[in-house]
Each structure stands twice: as structure tokens, then as C-alpha cells.
Amino acid sequence: MANLHFDMTDHQFIPLARPWLDEQEQAAVRRVLDTGILSRGVELEGFEQGMAAAAGTRAAVGVNSGTTAIQLALEALEIGPGDEVITVSFTFVATLNAIARCGARAHLVDIDKNTLNIDPDAIESAIGPHTRALLVVHLFGRIAPMEKILAIAARHGLPVIEDACEALGAERNGQRAGGFGEAGTFGFYPNKPVATGEGGMITSNNAEVLLRCRQLRNQGLDPDSGLRHPTRPGLSARLTELQAALGRVQLARLEPSLAARERVAARYRAGLEQLQAVEMPAPASEGERIAWFTFPMRLLPPFSRDGLREFLAERQIESGIYFEPAHQLPFHKNHHHIEALPVTEDIGARCLALPLFPQLSLQDVDRVVATVKEFLQAGA
Numbered sequence: 001m002a003n004l005h006f007d008m009t010d011h012q013f014i015p016l017a018r019p020w021l022d023e024q025e026q027a028a029v030r031r032v033l034d035t036g037i038l039s040r041g042v043e044l045e046g047f048e049q050g051m052a053a054a055a056g057t058r059a060a061v062g063v064n065s066g067t068t069a070i071q072l073a074l075e076a077l078e079i080g081p082g083d084e085v086i087t088v089s090f091t092f093v094a095t096l097n098a099i100a101r102c103g104a105r106a107h108l109v110d111i112d113k114n115t116l117n118i119d120p121d122a123i124e125s126a127i128g129p130h131t132r133a134l135l136v137v138h139l140f141g142r143i144a145p146m147e148k149i150l151a152i153a154a155r156h157g158l159p160v161i162e163d164a165c166e167a168l169g170a171e172r173n174g175q176r177a178g179g180f181g182e183a184g185t186f187g188f189y190p191n192k193p194v195a196t197g198e199g200g201m202i203t204s205n206n207a208e209v210l211l212r213c214r215q216l217r218n219q220g221l222d223p224d225s226g227l228r229h230p231t232r233p234g235l236s237a238r239l240t241e242l243q244a245a246l247g248r249v250q251l252a253r254l255e256p257s258l259a260a261r262e263r264v265a266a267r268y269r270a271g272l273e274q275l276q277a278v279e280m281p282a283p284a285s286e287g288e289r290i291a292w293f294t295f296p297m298r299l300l301p302p303f304s305r306d307g308l309r310e311f312l313a314e315r316q317i318e319s320g321i322y323f324e325p326a327h328q329l330p331f332h333k334n335h336h337h338i339e340a341l342p343v344t345e346d347i348g349a350r351c352l353a354l355p356l357f358p359q360l361s362l363q364d365v366d367r368v369v370a371t372v373k374e375f376l377q378a379g380a
């Protein structure tokens with residue numbers, strides 16, 4: 001496939017994602033700089049409290065990335081070499097990287113063809129003597145069927161970790177992403193509703209997990225208890241005061257950000273749902289709120305996902321391959337326990353993420369839709 005090049009200064013260019021930044025972020029950064037405190041201060045404490053409230057948990061622990069959040073949550077549960085963690089391949093590779101960094105293996109199961117989240121019917125048969133946890137990804141801002149998953153985990157005495165890096169603000173039957181399992185994990189990369197550049201968060205109701213995560217992010221030392229983690233070496237994985245200050249501003253406007261994303265997703269659906277060659281993301285079911293991360297459409301044969309991506313790029317519209325199945329990547333294809341993954345491989349070959357962010361105008365959404373239609377009409 002040809003490399004895709006964009007003129008980032010072209011006012012016609014539509015990026016895949018863009019953080020919502022304004023004078024409030026500028027004021028927050030100045031506030032931190034004026035204090036001279038760049039690490040372990042009141043901004044981090046405030047952001048952690050806000051994230052715990054957003055997930056509905058007892059507390060939260062800020063770290064330097066979503067990947068680190070997953071890794072430390074696994075390590076806090078003493079998962080390591082010889083252990084297996086059941087999860088999916090249709091996810092950002094960070095999910096599997098975090099497992100591998102613990103020395104464990106992923107046991108990869110298939111996804112549901114409608115929701116694109118883990119298929120709960122595939123979990124139970126994958127549980128074996130080395131299974132130590134379930135790592136559930138809430139993909140594209142949609143919470144996985146946690147009622148079924150938690151019931152399975154309870155029967156087998158397994159902890160559940162939520163990879164909610166794409167799902168801040170998502171709800172299922174009145175409960176928020178990050179508050180279902182032993183730990184929830186979030187990331188704040190610039191394509192997220194709360195974007196601090198880099199950064200992550202662990203949420204939990206388990207006091208022991210929270211203590212261990214605080215220890216592990218700070219070279220093994222917990223500043224509150226004065227204790228070091230007893231069995232694991234720590235990292236320098238703290239979230240800075242500058243990042244936390246940005247996070248607090250953006251968390252305060254999470255609701256308008258999610259509402260704007262919902263408007264964009266609804267406009268895409270209205271424009272694309274009548275096209276026979278396009279498979280749409282499943283709409284929200286009763287009791288469900290999707291925290292739209294991107295808009296993942298799938299093309300049906302004979303149309304080419306990669307062909308459409310090039311066609312969009314030629315017209316200064318960025319799109320993304322979300323996701324290349326992780327078990328097909330060089331390191332991971334030989335490192336994990338892999339079940340048959342027919343749905344994962346089918347969706348992975350056809351799924352394309354369209355631009356979605358709060359400031360995206362409905363006129364630009366219509367332009368993206370018109371370009372998709374142009375591609376299909378050309379029979380490309």
C-alpha cells in the first residue's frame with residue numbers, strides 16, 4: 001500500500017482526530033508553571049479524584065500512559081511468567097504489549113461480529129490451568145457485556161481488568177467504564193476525549209490494588225504508606241502535574257465532548273446506513289451509552305478497505321486502520337495462545353476508522369460521507 005501524505009496546513013484537510021484545546025488549557029499550564037511544582041502535587045490529586053468519580057470507583061492512580069496502566073494493574077494482581085490472560089486480538093497492540101511486559105502470555109479469543117467486543121461465549125472454553133485473569137477491552141467506546149463476563153469470572157475465581165482506554169464516559173445499565181472489575185485502565189493520548197498528550201489512569205475499588213499500583217508507579221514506594229511493593233520492582237511511571245492539569249480541564253467538559261462525538265456519529269449513520277456495501281457499527285442498545293472514540297465502518301467485498309483509505313487521502317481526508325489484529329504482528333504472532341479467530345480476521349481486514357472528534361463540523365462529516373459514496377460509485 002502506498003504511503004499516505006497530507007498537507008497539515010491545508011484548511012481542506014480533515015484529520016482523523018484532534019484534541020479539544022483552548023484558553024482553559026493554557027491557563028491550567030500557566031497555573032502549574034507559576035507554582036514550580038511539576039510532579040506529585042495537587043493537580044495529580046485532583047485529576048485522580050475526578051477520574052475515580054468518572055468511573056464510579058473508590059480511587060484512581062495516575063500513570064504515564066494507558067499501556068503502563070494495564071501493565072501495572074496486571075502486576076498489582078501478581079500476574080507474571082507462566083500465567084495466561086484471556087483477551088482479544090482485535091485491539092490496539094498496547095493491550096498485548098502490557099501482558100507481554102509482565103512476562104505473561106495472552107490467550108486470544110474471538111470477538112462478537114456486531115459489537116466487536118470480546119465474545120463471552122468464547123471465554124469459558126479458553127479458561128485453563130494457567131489462566132490468571134480476564135482483560136476485557138471496551139472497544140471503540142462500547143462497554144463489553146460485563147454481566148456475562150463477570151459471572152464467568154466469578155465462577156472461576158478470576159479477576160477482571162478493564163482496558164477502557166477508548167471508553168471514558170461509556171455506560172452500561174447505569175455503570176461507567178472502569179468501575180466493573182478489579183481495575184479499570186484509561187489512556188489520554190491526543191485522540192481521546194480527555195487528551196493530555198501522554199498519560200494514563202488506573203481506577204479501582206480494591207484498596208490493595210490501589211496501594212500496589214501507587215507503589216509500582218513510583219519505584220516501588222508508596223508515598224502515603226511509606227511502603228515499597230514487596231515482590232515487584234517499581235518504575236518511574238508517574239503522571240506529571242502539567243498533564244494532570246490538562247486532564248482536569250478536559251474531564252470537566254467530558255459531557256459536552258461526548259455529546260459532540262455522539263452528534264458526529266449520528267450524522268455518519270444517517271449518511272452511510274443505506275449503502276449496501278457498508279457495514280455500520282451497531283447502535284447503542286437499551287441502557288447503553290457509547291463514548292464514541294472513532295467511527296469504525298466496514299466495507300463488504302468486492303470493495304477494498306485499503307483502496308478507500310487511499311481514495312480518502314487523495315482528497316485530504318485522514319482515516320485509520322483500527323485495528324490490525326495483534327496476533328498477526330511480528331512479535332505477537334508467535335508469543336501467545338491463539339484460538340481460531342475468524343471474526344477477528346474478517347473484521348480486521350475490512351474495518352476503517354473515519355474522522356471523529358468534537359470540533360468536526362457536520363459539513364465536514366457530510367464531505368467524508370460524500371467521498372465514501374464517490375468511491376463506491378466509481379467501483380474502486
